[in-house]
Amino acid sequence: xxxxxxxxxxxxxxxxxxxxxxxxxxxxxxxxxxxxxxxxxxxxxxxxxxxxxxxxxxxxxxxxxxxxxxxxxxxxxxxxxxxxxxxxxxxxxxxxxxxxxxxxxxxxxxxxxxxxxxxxxxxxxxxxxxxxxxxxxxxxxxxxxxxxxxxxxxxxxxxxxxxxxxxxxxxxxxxxxxxxxxxxxxxxxxxxxxxxxxxxxxxxxxxxxxxxxxxxxxxxxxxxxxxxxxxxxxxxxxxxxxxxxxxxxxxxxxxxxxxxxxxxxxxxxxxxxxxxxxxxxxxxxxxxxxxxxxxxxxxxxxxxxxxxxxxxxxxxxxxxxxxxxxxxxxxxxxxxxxxxxxxxxxxxxxxxxxxxxxxxxxxxxxxxxxxxxxxxxxxxxxxxxx
Amino acid sequence: xxxxxxxxxxxxxxxxxxxxxxxxxxxxxxxxxxxxxxxxxxxxxxxxxxxxxxxxxxxxxxxxxxxxxxxxxxxxxxxxxxxxxxxxxxxxxxxxxxxxxxxxxxxxxxxxxxxxxxxxxxxxxxxxxxxxxxxxxxxxxxxxxxxxxxxxxxxxxxxxxxxxxxxxxxxxxxxxxxxxxxxxxxxxxxxxxxxxxxxxxxxxxxxxxxxxxxxxxxxxxxxxxxxxxxxxxxxxxxxxxxxxxxxxxxxxxxxxxxxxxxxxxxxxxxxxxxxxxxxxxxxxxxxxxxxxxxxxxxxxxxxxxxxxxxxxxxxxxxxxxxxxxxxxxxxxxxxxxxxxxxxxxxxxxxxxxxxxxxxxxxxxxxxxxxxxxxxxxxxxxxxxxx
Numbered sequence: 088x089x090x091x092x093x094x095x096x097x098x099x100x101x102x103x104x105x106x107x108x109x110x111x112x113x114x115x116x117x118x119x120x121x122x123x124x125x126x127x128x129x130x131x132x133x134x135x136x137x138x139x140x141x142x143x144x145x146x147x148x149x150x151x152x153x154x155x156x157x158x159x160x161x162x163x164x165x166x167x168x169x170x171x172x173x174x175x176x177x178x179x180x181x182x183x184x185x186x187x188x189x190x191x192x193x194x195x196x197x198x199x200x201x202x203x204x205x206x207x208x209x210x211x212x213x214x215x216x217x218x219x220x221x222x223x224x225x226x227x228x229x230x231x232x233x234x235x236x237x238x239x240x241x242x243x244x245x246x247x248x249x250x251x252x253x254x255x256x257x258x259x260x261x262x263x264x265x266x267x268x269x270x271x272x273x274x275x276x277x278x279x280x281x282x283x284x285x286x287x288x289x290x291x292x293x294x295x296x297x298x299x300x301x302x303x304x305x306x307x308x309x310x311x312x313x314x315x316x317x318x319x320x321x322x323x324x325x326x327x328x329x330x331x332x333x334x335x336x337x338x339x340x341x342x343x344x345x346x347x348x349x350x351x352x353x354x355x356x357x358x359x360x361x362x363x364x365x366x367x368x369x370x371x372x373x374x375x376x377x378x379x380x381x382x383x384x385x386x387x388x389x390x391x392x393x394x395x396x397x398x399x400x401x402x403x404x405x406x407x408x409x410x411x412x413x414x415x416x417x418x419x420x421x422x423x424x425x426x427x428x429x430x431x432x433x434x435x436x437x438x439x440x441x442x443x444x445x446x447x448x449x450x451x452x453x454x455x456x457x458x459x460x461x462x463x464x465x466x467x468x469x470x471x472x473x
Numbered sequence: 474x475x476x477x478x479x480x481x482x483x484x485x486x487x488x489x490x491x492x493x494x495x496x497x498x499x500x501x502x503x504x505x506x507x508x509x510x511x512x513x514x515x516x517x518x519x520x521x522x523x524x525x526x527x528x529x530x531x532x533x534x535x536x537x538x539x540x541x542x543x544x545x546x547x548x549x550x551x552x553x554x555x556x557x558x559x560x561x562x563x564x565x566x567x568x569x570x571x572x573x574x575x576x577x578x579x580x581x582x583x584x585x586x587x588x589x590x591x592x593x594x595x596x597x598x599x600x601x602x603x604x605x606x607x608x609x610x611x612x613x614x615x616x617x618x619x620x621x622x623x624x625x626x627x628x629x630x631x632x633x634x635x636x637x638x639x640x641x642x643x644x645x646x647x648x649x650x651x652x653x654x655x656x657x658x659x660x661x662x663x664x665x666x667x668x669x670x671x672x673x674x675x676x677x678x679x680x681x682x683x684x685x686x687x688x689x690x691x692x693x694x695x696x697x698x699x700x701x702x703x704x705x706x707x708x709x710x711x712x713x714x715x716x717x718x719x720x721x722x723x724x725x726x727x728x729x730x731x732x733x734x735x736x737x738x739x740x741x742x743x744x745x746x747x748x749x750x751x752x753x754x755x756x757x758x759x760x761x762x763x764x765x766x767x768x769x770x771x772x773x774x775x776x777x778x779x780x781x782x783x784x785x786x787x788x789x790x791x792x793x794x795x796x797x798x799x800x801x802x803x804x805x806x807x808x809x810x811x812x813x814x815x816x817x818x819x820x821x822x823x824x825x826x827x828x829x830x831x832x833x834x835x836x837x838x839x840x841x842x843x844x845x846x847x848x849x850x851x852x853x854x855x856x857x858x859x
Contacts (some may be wrong), residue, residue: 139534147602152716153719155716157717162732165716170534170551188574190570213528213534216535242610290606329549329550431781459538460535463538463542
């Protein structure tokens with residue numbers, strides 16, 4: 088396998104954009120990434136697009152050539168990848184694999200979602216399709232309910248508190264407030280987070296990520312060709328995609344996600360690194376409890392210690408392991424299909440030293456973790472400064 | 474790139490199965506394929522699933538781990554691929570590529586769709602999402618209308634007749650009547666086909682493929698490992714996936730599909746073969762005109778001669794180049810996401826000599842062509858007897 092580099096990244100702002108359609112968002116992100124990489128569209132050899140539910144959100148399917156042709160790609164394989172909220176993490180995995188294996192020399196990976204044209208109940212229903220509709224869905228267990236159960240059990244088993252959950256929200260809102268591309272740039276206090284409108288006990292509205300529109304893209308080439316294009320590339324040390332059962336009730340212990348543990352292990356092993364080598368991370372905080380669980384499953388802290396870790400400021404921008412300096416899904420926004428590649432763009436910015444007032448002090452090695460459903464898909468990517 | 478073999482195939486019957494859910498269909502096909510290949514589920518290293526619109530048809534998304542975990546796959550990357558009606562052709566392309574490039578040694582590729590639980594108008598609306606909803610869709614141009622325009626223009630430009638279109642339907646119904654797994658096992662006469670209920674001038678109901686439920690799967694390994702599993706493998710000589718604009722009105726000439734031409738050229742070139750070497754083919758006859766156009770775009774006949782070719786019996790089972798001996802999408806059925814891998818299963822049966830009363834005389838080399846939308850995606854696969 089060849090070493091691979093990210094030579095360009097592009098993101099739209101995440102937010103509610105009633106005047107923008109899905110395709111124009113995706114093409115904007117791709118065009119930014121191609122310009123950043125100094126690559127022209129006809130040079131691209133394959134296009135992998137992550138999208139969760141374009142047909143349900145906006146009625147448009149067959150999205151890969153629909154977007155690829157508008158971005159100027161010619162005749163190449165254009166493939167949409169769907170793995171729930173890990174759709175573009177998975178697209179990145181496949182794009183990386185295809186360059187690493189020597190199939191292609193220039194690949195574009197993108198992700199897009201346009202969610203805000205639907206009502207919140209309809210969005211919740213569409214998102215429920217990432218769970219098991221024959222069981223969970225039929226029982227009315229939407230994702231806030233599923234992650235509320237995870238939080239309840241984590242509190243029972245490890246003594247995690249509502250204050251610790253709220254601390255994740257406070258941190259991610261503080262980070263997002265400094266991110267010009269974030270959906271909700273609003274600093275909140277612990278008291279506000281705790282007093283948020285109840286969604287599903289113990290989660291309040293401040294424990295839940297946002298419903299957003301947005302797109303992200305990245306350009307991949309073999310590492311030994313990166314300098315032909317740019318001096319600002321980052322290295323992809325490893326990408327691992329894993330799977331598990333979709334229904335939460337099939338899991339022996341709902342306070343951890345085996346797919347996250349195994350994706351982390353594989354990614355660390357392939358990179359020749361361990362959790363202590365990671366200097367900055369974007370974790371999939373679809374709910375505050377998800378960031379806590381991921382920080383444990385990836386070995387950043389001992390099992391059950393994710394709550395105190397967040398509450399003590401260890402994952403703040405100034406802490407020993409900054410997590411979600413972008414604001415995370417919580418504050419930056421969560422246009423589902425764009426999230427995985429969006430995280431990789433955010434880590435790339437940190438590794439390049441481009442994160443402005445959110446810039447972390449140590450930024451040689453970063454990790455992005457993208458989760459699908461309640462843990463049935465996970466993609467972990469480890470990147471390093473050039 | 475390594476040579477790759479198909480060591481196992483599995484298909485459900487195609488039809489309307491109100492008592493079966495999408496997952497059980499997919500698992501049935503995968504289990505058949507694994508048994509055929511003498512492979513146990515935990516040995517599988519990656520799973521690629523083609524599905525067009527499970528979320529819209531049955532409300533279930535995140536289908537790759539949903540189905541993969543039920544099939545017994547453990548922790549491996551499970552990825553859903555969507556490229557409209559070429560979804561599982563594309564899944565096969567990516568599965569093949571990953572084995573050819575040395576990433577995996579055992580891959581399962583599947584395809585599934587469950588369509589008949591929706592009304593025909595709703596199915597037509599969901600299928601329209603494979604076209605450009607901002608233009609064609611807004612104008613009410615569903616797929617029968619788009620292919621009717623293609624047919625009209627082909628008739629105007631090349632003198633193709635309604636009788637020639639109907640001849641494709643008569644042939645494919647005759648073939649499907651002999652296929653125990655076909656959706657509609659009904660022989661029709663030319664008179665019946667011509668007198669069919671009008672759908673979109675000049676297409677009658679007999680020019681249109683069926684709305685079906687069904688699934689198909691195949692197991693891929695490196696050719697030099699195939700004999701460990703079976704003596705009944707077939708060789709994958711090449712797979713090519715290409716793309717084009719989605720909207721029909723962006724095409725200079727709607728009587729041909731550039732994506733089909735280029736996928737054919739690439740597949741022939743990679744295989745070191747030409748159209749005259751193909752002995753049996755499954756073409757994407759979503760409408761009768763589509764089979765005619767594909768037979769031209771793939772170089773089986775000169776441009777404009779596809780109609781006479783069919784009408785003269787050249788593509789009958791006993792003709793010089795049998796096309797759609799399975800009955801095609803027209804009579805075997807068209808569970809959209811299953812169609813691409815289903816075609817590959819059908820060609821594999823012919824190459825193995827397993828096609829019973831539909832068996833063609835010469836069966837060393839076969840081709841499958843899977844089309845997405847009105848030509849924005851095409852996958853061409855060339856297979857050879859071991």
